[in-house]
Every structure is written in C-alpha cells, then in structure tokens.
Amino acid sequence: MIRIGFGKPLLVALLLLLPVVLDSYTVHVAILIMLFAIVAVGLSLVMGFGGQVNLAQAAFFGTGAYVSALLSTTYGWNPWFSAPVAVLATCGVALAVAVPALRVQSHYLGIVSLGLAVAFSSLLSNSDLTGGASGISKIPPLVFPGLDLSGPRDYYYLVAIALILVVGFALFIANTTLGRRFKAMRDDVLAAAASGIEIRYYRLMAFLLAGLVGGVAGVLYAHNARYVSPDTFGLGVMFLLLAMVIIGGQDSIWGAVVGAVLLIMARNLLTGVQTYQQLVYGGLIVATVVFAPRGLAGAAADLRRRFDLPWLSIPIPWKARALSPGPTRLKVMRPSPAGVALRVDSVSKRFKGLQALDGVSLEASAGEIHGVIGPNGSGKTTLFNVISGIYRPNGGRVFVWGRDVSGERSFRMSRLGVARTFQNLRLFRQLTVLENVMVALDRDPAYAHIHYLIAPWIVVRNERERRARALRLLQDFDLHEVADELAVNLSYGRQRRLEIARALAAEPTILLLDEPAAGLNAAEQEGLKAMIRKIRDAGVTVIVIEHNMNLVMNVCERLTVFGHGKVIAAGTPREVAADPIVIEAYLGQDASESEAAL
Amino acid sequence: MTYVLQTLVGGLGMGAVYALVAMGFSIVYRTMGLVNFAHADVVMIGAFLAATLFVTMHLPFAVAITLAVLLTAVIGLGMERILRPLESKDLNLMLIGTIGFGIMLQSVAIVVWGSFGIAVPTPIPNVPIDVGGIIVTTYQLFVLAVSGIVMLLLYLFLDRTKLGTAMQSAAMDRSAATAMGVNVATSNAIAFAIGSAIAAVAGALVGPLLYVNPTLGVYVGIKGFAAAILGGFGSIPGAIVGGLIFGLIEAFASGPLSAYSELLTFVVFALAMMVRQTGIFGERTVDRA
Numbered sequence: 001m002i003r004i005g006f007g008k009p010l011l012v013a014l015l016l017l018l019p020v021v022l023d024s025y026t027v028h029v030a031i032l033i034m035l036f037a038i039v040a041v042g043l044s045l046v047m048g049f050g051g052q053v054n055l056a057q058a059a060f061f062g063t064g065a066y067v068s069a070l071l072s073t074t075y076g077w078n079p080w081f082s083a084p085v086a087v088l089a090t091c092g093v094a095l096a097v098a099v100p101a102l103r104v105q106s107h108y109l110g111i112v113s114l115g116l117a118v119a120f121s122s123l124l125s126n127s128d129l130t131g132g133a134s135g136i137s138k139i140p141p142l143v144f145p146g147l148d149l150s151g152p153r154d155y156y157y158l159v160a161i162a163l164i165l166v167v168g169f170a171l172f173i174a175n176t177t178l179g180r181r182f183k184a185m186r187d188d189v190l191a192a193a194a195s196g197i198e199i200r201y202y203r204l205m206a207f208l209l210a211g212l213v214g215g216v217a218g219v220l221y222a223h224n225a226r227y228v229s230p231d232t233f234g235l236g237v238m239f240l241l242l243a244m245v246i247i248g249g250q251d252s253i254w255g256a257v258v259g260a261v262l263l264i265m266a267r268n269l270l271t272g273v274q275t276y277q278q279l280v281y282g283g284l285i286v287a288t289v290v291f292a293p294r295g296l297a298g299a300a301a302d303l304r305r306r307f308d309l310p311w312l313s314i315p316i317p318w319k320a321r322a323l324s325p326g327p328t329r330l331k332v333m334r335p336s337p338a339g340v341a342l343r344v345d346s347v348s349k350r351f352k353g354l355q356a357l358d359g360v361s362l363e364a365s366a367g368e369i370h371g372v373i374g375p376n377g378s379g380k381t382t383l384f385n386v387i388s389g390i391y392r393p394n395g396g397r398v399f400v401w402g403r404d405v406s407g408e409r410s411f412r413m414s415r416l417g418v419a420r421t422f423q424n425l426r427l428f429r430q431l432t433v434l435e436n437v438m439v440a441l442d443r444d445p446a447y448a449h450i451h452y453l454i455a456p457w458i459v460v461r462n463e464r465e466r467r468a469r470a471l472r473l474l475q476d477f478d479l480h481e482v483a484d485e486l487a488v489n490l491s492y493g494r495q496r497r498l499e500i501a502r503a504l505a506a507e508p509t510i511l512l513l514d515e516p517a518a519g520l521n522a523a524e525q526e527g528l529k530a531m532i533r534k535i536r537d538a539g540v541t542v543i544v545i546e547h548n549m550n551l552v553m554n555v556c557e558r559l560t561v562f563g564h565g566k567v568i569a570a571g572t573p574r575e576v577a578a579d580p581i582v583i584e585a586y587l588g589q590d591a592s593e594s595e596a597a598l
Numbered sequence: 599m600t601y602v603l604q605t606l607v608g609g610l611g612m613g614a615v616y617a618l619v620a621m622g623f624s625i626v627y628r629t630m631g632l633v634n635f636a637h638a639d640v641v642m643i644g645a646f647l648a649a650t651l652f653v654t655m656h657l658p659f660a661v662a663i664t665l666a667v668l669l670t671a672v673i674g675l676g677m678e679r680i681l682r683p684l685e686s687k688d689l690n691l692m693l694i695g696t697i698g699f700g701i702m703l704q705s706v707a708i709v710v711w712g713s714f715g716i717a718v719p720t721p722i723p724n725v726p727i728d729v730g731g732i733i734v735t736t737y738q739l740f741v742l743a744v745s746g747i748v749m750l751l752l753y754l755f756l757d758r759t760k761l762g763t764a765m766q767s768a769a770m771d772r773s774a775a776t777a778m779g780v781n782v783a784t785s786n787a788i789a790f791a792i793g794s795a796i797a798a799v800a801g802a803l804v805g806p807l808l809y810v811n812p813t814l815g816v817y818v819g820i821k822g823f824a825a826a827i828l829g830g831f832g833s834i835p836g837a838i839v840g841g842l843i844f845g846l847i848e849a850f851a852s853g854p855l856s857a858y859s860e861l862l863t864f865v866v867f868a869l870a871m872m873v874r875q876t877g878i879f880g881e882r883t884v885d886r887a
C-alpha cells in the first residue's frame with residue numbers, strides 16, 4: 001500500500017513552518033537545499049532506479065535555468081510562459097541524451113553523457129547568446145498577485161510545494177509498477193525483456209523523468225537567483241549531485257533528499273575552505289561505495305532489520321503480511337489453443353565463424369512436455385535464445401500457435417505467451433521475491449503509465465490486485481514465507497523455483513525451461529518433476545533443456561536430440577534411447593555403458 | 599590543400615597524447631573490465647608532477663618524467679587497493695568509486711598547486727621545420743617519438759611476455775585464470791599501475807602543448823577516453839587510431855567553430871557510438887555475465 005503514516009505529514013508541516021523560525025539567509029540556504037533535492041531525486045530515478053549512468057543531470061538543471069533566463073530577458077517573455085517552455089526544452093534535451101542510451105550502456109553511456117555535459121558547459125561559456133562566462137543577469141522574478149516572490153520567504157513556499165510534489169510523485173513511481181520495471185531493467189536487462197518489458201521505452205522514460213524534474217529545479221533556480229552563470233551547472237555540480245545520490249542511497253528517493261540536505265549543509269560549512277569541499281565529496285563517494293554500497297538508505301534499512309526499529313523505515317513497498325490464503329492460481333491459466341504450440345522450421349544461427357544452429361527443426365504440440373537434450377555446446381540454449389527473441393535467427397522460421405514470430409523481440413515474445421527461465425539464474429536480485437513475480441504478472445503496455453498522470457487511483461488498484469495474485473502464485477511454489485526477502489538472499493534451490501514462478505506469472509502458453517534441475521538435490525529434483533507435470537496439467541506446453549536423464553526420461557513425452565548445432569534425432573524417450581546415432585554421438589562409443597545410464 | 603595538410607599535422611601532436619591516454623584506459627579495461635574514470639585526473643596529476651620537477655626543481659626532463667611516472671604508478675596502486683573489495687561484486691559501483699577518486703585528485707591538485715597552473719617550456723628547443731610548405735615543430739616530433747616508443751613497449755609487454763599474457767587471461771575468465779595460478783588481484787594492481795604510469799607520460803608530454811592546470815584532466819582525459827571507445831575499447835591499435843582521430847577533429851573544429859568545438863566533437867562521438875558500439879577495431883571484451 002501507499003502508506004501515508006505519521007512521518008510524512010509531520011515532515012510536510014515542519015517544512016512549511018521552517019521559514020517562521022529561520023532568518024532570511026538560512027531561508028535562502030533552505031531554498032537551495034530543496035532545489036538540489038529536486039535535481040537529485042531526478043538523478044536517483046534515472047540512475048538508481050533505471051540503472052542508466054547519467055552524468056548530464058547538472059546539464060539538465062542548467063538547461064531549465066538558461067532557457068527560462070534567456071526567454072525572459074533577451075526575448076522579454078513573461079516568466080510564467082518561459083518557465084513551462086524551459087521545462088519542455090529540458091525534457092527534449094534529456095530525450096536527446098537518452099538516444100545513445102538505447103544503444104550503449106554502463107561506461108559507454110557514462111562517457112557519452114559526460115561528454116555531452118562538458119560540451120554543454122563549454123557552449124555556455126563560449127557562446128555569445130548565453131552571455132559567455134559572465135552569464136545572464138537581471139532575470140525577472142516570478143510575479144503572483146498577493147505574494148512577494150522576489151523575496152526569499154514567499155519563494156520558499158513555492159519551492160517547498162514543488163519539492164513536496166516531486167518527492168510525492170517520485171515515491172509513488174518508486175513504489176509502484178513503473179519503479180519496479182525500472183529496477184527490473186537495472187538488475188537484469190535480459191530477464192526484464194523476457195518478462196515483457198520494452199526496454200527502450202523505459203530507458204527513454206527514465207531520462208525523461210530526470211529531465212522533467214531537472215528542468216523544474218532549473219527554472220525555479222533561475223527566477224530566484226535572478227542570475228545564471230556556467231559555473232552553477234558545471235562538472236563540479238554534477239559531482240556534487242552524484243555524491244548526494246550515492247551517499248543517500250542510489251535507489252531511494254528519501255536517500256537523495258537526505259543526501260542533498262547533508263551535502264549542501266556541508267558545503268555551506270566548508271565555504272571558508274572551498275578547495276577541500278571536493279576532496280570531501282570525492283572521499284565520501286569512495287567510502288560509500290566501498291563500505292556502504294547502498295548508501296545511508298541501505299544502512300538505515302539494515303539497522304531497522306537488525307534492531308527492529310520501525311521508525312527508521314525505508315518502506316518496503318508491498319508488504320506480504322496480512323493476506324488470507326486464496327485459491328491457488330495454477331488451475332486458472334489461460335486456456336491454450338489446441339494443435340501445434342511451437343514449430344521451429346530449419347532455423348540457423350551463426351556467430352563469427354561458428355555455426356551454432358544449422359537448420360534446426362522442432363515441433364511441440366499443445367500440452368506436451370518436450371525435452372531438448374544434447375552435449376554442452378550443441379546449441380540448445382542458442383535455440384531458446386532464438387525462440388525467446390534474444391537472438392535473431394540468420395535463417396529459418398519460428399511459429400507460435402501457427403503465427404510466424406521469427407525475429408520478434410524478446411518483450412514481444414513474452415507478450416505472445418512465451419516465457420522462459422535462464423540456465424544461470426537471472427533474477428532481479430535487488431527486488432523482493434514478491435516484486436520479482438509482480439514484474440512478470442504486470443502485463444500492462446508501456447503507454448498504460450499515462451495513468452500516473454490522469455488516473456493515479458487506477459495504478460493503485462492494479463497494484464493491489466497484482467499483489468494478491470502474486471502472493472497466491474508464491475503459495476503454489478511454497479515461496480510465500482520469503483515473499484519480502486530480496487531475491488539475492490534466497491537459497492539456490494529457492495532461487496531456481498522463483499525463476500519458474502516468475503516465468504509462470506507472465507501467464508505463458510509455452511514455457512521454456514533451461515536446465516531447471518541444475519544444482520538441485522534429489523528431493524528438490526522430485527519436487528521439480530511434480531511441478532513440471534502440474535504446470536503442463538494447467539494447460540502450458542513445456543519445452544525443457546536438461547542434462548538430468550532421470551528427469552528427462554520420466555517427465556518428457558517427446559525428445560529432440562542436438563549434436564553440433566543440428567538435430568540428430570527426435571521421438572519418444574524410448575525411441576531416442578534406442579537410437580544408435582544418439583548413443584554414439586551423445587552418450588559416447590560404449591553402448592552398454594550408455595544403456596545403463598538411461 | 600596546404601591548410602588541410604597543416605591542420606592535419608597540427609592535430610597529430612595532441613592526437614598522440616590522446617592515444618596515450620586512451621591506452622591507459624584500455625589496459626585497465628582489458629585486464630579487469632573496469633573503466634577507470636579517475637584516469638583523466640591521473641593524467642592531470644602526472645602533468646603537474648612532471649611540470650613541478652622540471653620547471654620548479656630544475657631536474658632534467660628525463661628524470662622529471664621518470665619520477666612522475668613512478669609517483670602516479672603508486673597512486674594507481676592505491677586506488678586499486680582501496681576499490682579491490684568491489685572488484686568481484688559490482689563493477690558499476692567500482693566505476694562510481696573511480697569517479698570519486700577523480701574528484702579527490704582534482705581537489706588535491708588545487709590544494710597543492712593552486713587553481714592557476716604552470717606554464718611549461720618545451721624540454722628541447724622548439725624549432726619549426728619547413729617540410730614542403732608545411733610547418734612541423736621539433737617538439738611535435740618529440741611527442742610523436744616518445745608516444746610511439748611507449749606504445750611499442752606496452753604492446754610488447756602485453757603480447758610477448760608471460761606476465762602480460764597472464765593478465766589478459768585474468769580478464770577473460772577470472773576463475774579459470776586463478777585455477778591456472780594467476781593472481782588476479784596482483785594482475786589488476788599491475789594494470790592500474792601501468793595505466794597510471796602511461797597517464798603520467800601523456801601528462802608530461804602535454805604540459806608544454808597546453809597550460810597545466812587542475813581542469814586539464816577534464817579536457818584531455820575525456821577526449822582520450824572517448825578515443826579509446828571510438829577505436830574499440832581495450833584494443834591498442836584502436837586507442838592509437840581513436841586518439842589521432844580526436845586530435846584531428848579538434849584541430850579542424852578549432853578554427854571558425856571554436857565555441858562549438860566541444861559540442862561538435864561529442865555529438866560526432868555520440869553518433870559514432872550509436873552506429874558502431876564496439877568501435878573501429880571491435881572491443882576486447884570482458885564478458886562477466
């Protein structure tokens with residue numbers, strides 16, 4: 001739930017009362033703190049939640065400030081018109097910076113965004129339009145009847161309201177579907193796409209949000225300071241923002257706010273020794289990543305967990321407690337059509353000089369448990385990657401329920417009813433067990449996020465319903481007791497089970513399991529067999545890659561055998577086991593030993 | 599035509615420096631898959647150290663550059679040691695850690711040397727030579743020669759020595775390399791030390807070309823970094839080609855468009871990145887998935 005509790009109204013009250021007790025200089029500092037908090041929240045959304053290394057946040061801040069400043073001075077616009085235009089312009093700049101993010105990630109994105117930030121600074125200080133190094137002065141104040149927005153006290157309230165709105169909106173995003181999709185994309189981009197998330201939209205959206213709040217803060221800054229210069233938005237400020245977000249805790253909105261408060265206060269204390277400021281920020285960043293990687297928010301969460309201090313709450317969004325057990329979900333899968341579920345027709349995939357798949361064909365009928373076996377490196381996982389849209393085939397076609405889906409992308413395949421698990425476990429590690437399942441349960445298309453703006457109650461209602469369904473699914477997998485645990489903290493066996501639960505949450509008609517038995521003990525393997533049968537009985541066609549012969553022979557109804565990227569045999573387990581080609585190619589020369597193994 | 603050739607030659611000196619900076623990034627990336635964002639500021643520290651030893655303490659240039667190289671290598675070792683706990687856990691966090699170090703180095707430079715900087719004379723008499731109407735200075739040739747030697751040495755080290763090969767194996771598969779008796783931590787430390795040492799060479803060489811000040815790293819370092827990516831991260835020939843390309847772009851853009859030269863450079867770079875993510879020579883990837 002979005003719990004309001006006591007804390008937030010208290011904070012808001014405190015925020016609104018502050019100017020009564022503070023002198024005007026301190027009010028001025030408080031305005032600066034709030035503006036930086038807004039910008040830092042934007043950085044936290046794009047970097048902490050979205051996982052997009054964005055070193056251009058200070059440039060977004062600057063774009064908002066400069067555009068509004070220019071329009072309201074040189075072009076003589078009324079600030080109330082220049083302000084929204086400046087915010088829109090900043091959103092445009094943010095989208096432009098996001099375009100490289102569609103192709104490049106991590107350090108590449110870091111350097112591209114840093115490069116653009118440097119270019120922005122150099123443009124500001126060299127261009128005549130922006131007044132060069134001396135900047136733009138005599139920016140008109142915002143005028144509102146009855147308020148004195150040229151003085152700090154009334155302006156404080158304007159900024160405070162902006163801060164409350166931004167933080168409230170950011171918290172709402174962070175704790176609901178959009179924030180969860182951001183974090184899923186951050187933790188594992190392949191698994192997120194395979195869960196139906198269209199990655200490029202979310203990368204653009206993360207930058208757009210960062211630009212939006214950056215622009216708002218920039219505009220508010222320009223019409224308060226009434227003067228802008230390149231230094232205010234340079235690399236030093238970028239690093240300051242980075243320090244705020246890292247120290248506060250990357251994926252915590254409150255963390256970004258706390259980081260802004262601490263660092264601006266520290267900066268004010270250190271004004272006499274300006275050169276040491278940066279040394280302090282840098283040192284704090286290094287110390288935080290080494291000793292407390294999740295920042296103050298993470299440290300607070302640990303403390304709370306250890307000593308059970310509810311007031312130190314960094315809220316876990318969707319508490320699993322207090323839910324009455326409902327009917328199990330596995331029975332109510334969407335009914336699959338009859339006929340051929342999956343048909344792979346002479347698919348080829350080539351990597352530089354290596355023919356990983358060479359004219360592979362395979363057919364699985366509705367409701368079948370189909371095994372794919374073969375030695376390591378024979379192309380089994382490559383086939384799964386082609387079917388699930390991670391790789392594009394170089395030749396051949398893939399049909400799902402008779403529909404040609406060759407070359408469709410990963411998120412589309414998920415939406416077409418094909419779900420998969422990964423051989424080497426790709427859970428959303430920093431999401432809870434419940435959230436992992438909720439990501440996949442969430443079938444809303446990206447444009448449904450418009451509800452955040454026009455009908456937030458629909459977001460809340462959908463969340464509540466999804467949470468209930470997710471918990472029921474977790475009960476089927478006997479994971480409900482660890483629903484609030486982070487996925488990374490689960491035992492190996494439970495992580496494997498969660499992978500399957502997450503795949504099923506997407507309500508597939510076809511489920512691809514990649515070595516589900518790897519690393520499981522005997523008892524867990526028995527459980528897995530029963531689970532696979534139960535999934536099939538619920539109407540899902542299951543294709544399973546497995547080395548474990550006991551499982552393959554007992555559970556699968558048909559088998560396809562791979563060798564060196566080709567299908568070398570197909571048939572029922574009994575037929576395949578008797579096939580001399582299989583025995584020779586797959587199990588080795590010594591036939592008698594092989595028969596014993598089967 | 600003469601103008602084009604002249605600009606081309608003029609861009610070569612800075613291009614060689616960018617190539618050296620790019621190689622420093624590349625060697626760390628090639629061995630541990632980490633992008634060292636502090637590298638740019640190590641270049642700046644190297645430039646200051648060499649300038650101080652050469653100008654203020656009147657040491658011979660060769661001695662100054664050697665001492666600067668040793669000192670920055672020690673800085674590199676220190677950074678690697680502090681960030682080591684993150685090495686096997688989260689490279690993105692480690693990347694942010696190196697940004698933190700970069701910020702610290704910059705402020706250390708301001709504390710020690712002040713924010714104004716030092717003008718460095720060329721270590722050899724800087725005489726213009728006329729080659730068929732195009733002017734080349736002796737210092738430009740000197741920069742090219744020293745850069746060439748360093749690049750050759752690095753290449754020989756990585757591809758012809760046992761230690762160099764071992765370091766690259768550590769990058770490809772950490773656990774397999776460990777099983778084969780390669781000490782991954784030592785290998786990473788050496789990579790950081792060598793990367794920082796090359797940074798000092800680049801810094802020392804760039805001193806007489808530019809003005810040595812605390813923001814030197816931002817401009818030289820980021821272009822070197824972009825050069826490394828453009829050439830294909832981790833590839834030594836890629837670093838050289840990428841560096842030269844950036845030197846040339848800069849030389850051509852600094853004429854009539856100087857206010858927009860940085861913008862132009864990075865927009866071209868961003869576009870190039872989107873067309874071919876792995877750079878001209880392809881990335882020497884470290885896949886840790």
